[in-house]
Amino acid sequence: MKINTEVLHAEQMHDPVTGSHVSPLYQTSTFVLPNFDDAVYLNQNIDKGFVYSRFANPTVDELEKKIAYLEHAEAALGLSSGLGAISTAIMSVIKGGDHVIFGDVIYGCTFALFTKILPLFNVEYTIVDTTKPEALAAAIKPNTTLVYVETPSNPTLKVSDIAAIAEIVRQHKDITMIVDSTFASPYLQNPLDLGADLVVHSATKYLCGHGTVTAGVIAGDKKRIDRCRMPYLQCFGAVLDPFAAWQIMQGMKTLAVRMERHCENALKVAQYLESHPKVDKVYYPGLPSHPSHATAKKQMRGFGGMMSVDVKGGMDAVRTVMNNVKVFSLATSLGNVDSLIQHSPSMSHFDMTAEERHAVSIFDGQVRLSVGIEDAEDLIADLEQALALI
């Protein structure tokens, strides 16, 4: 099957009891077990049946199978947020005394996990520009156990060469490579095919697509996913609610058509903004001017719906634009069907210091756009009138 068919039909369950076309929502915390001996067995073999929704739930299970299918993975795990997925995946592969390597431009709360929390558990880190695989190779130490790559990266859309990094990582048997592929969604790239060990998504974003839930997913080989589930998710408890999983599945039915329109609209908006006199710079990998354009072209099936924009006039100009847009909503998050605008330095990346942000081109006069599936002409007209007020 090709992708438009896959997103609709892969692992699609029709209720065998009632014939319900849309799969039922199993909104339950626990399951009635047939007898004492089965209860003992199932509690110790949670992939043989359902016992308790912190371990597994049929609705979440259906979503997990769909994600595994779309990411070409053996297995997947649903969690209550992107950070739930990221922290669970990371904790499942590291221990005290380890060294981790991660990219210099990553989601702000992931950055905080590495720099504020993991050092409390004696996990040291090196930050590298993951668009330069040779810099990553040079940072590997004997105790390195994790290479963490976000691509395209939030918010400056740096694209790292997953296959090139995986080739380096593969020479060290104790290192796990995790890729945060949130900005791409499974529609635009499949990191496991390129050699990553685990892929994580904030399903809050493109997978759901409608801004109705927070959720996350991890996909990879069965052994790694089993370990993420038991004991990590079991003990940390960032469990995905069945209703949230059910909503994501409804959203995912239109993933392919949504992503096509996101890509098409974002390119038009990026091209318009790049030639605007009040704009300094547009960070969109679909533009030949973006340093990651070639890598994105090689690795991705499209350039996505996200971009950042340096507005001339710094924070005051940004305030004017953000206070006056009418079609874009002033809101953090991304990947919704409707367009959003946010200020990365003070919103998604407030966990970094000003020096840390400026060193990686997250400037105070920068806005991040999540370009939705409206008519591109309306989005451009909205930005035009807001920029005119500066």
Ligand SMILES: *Cc1c(COP(=O)(O)O)cnc(C)c1O
């Ligand atoms: C939003 C986001 C996250 C965090 O996801 P939540 O669902 O908000 O926990 C992680 N990585 C990236 C790239 C994101 O954009």
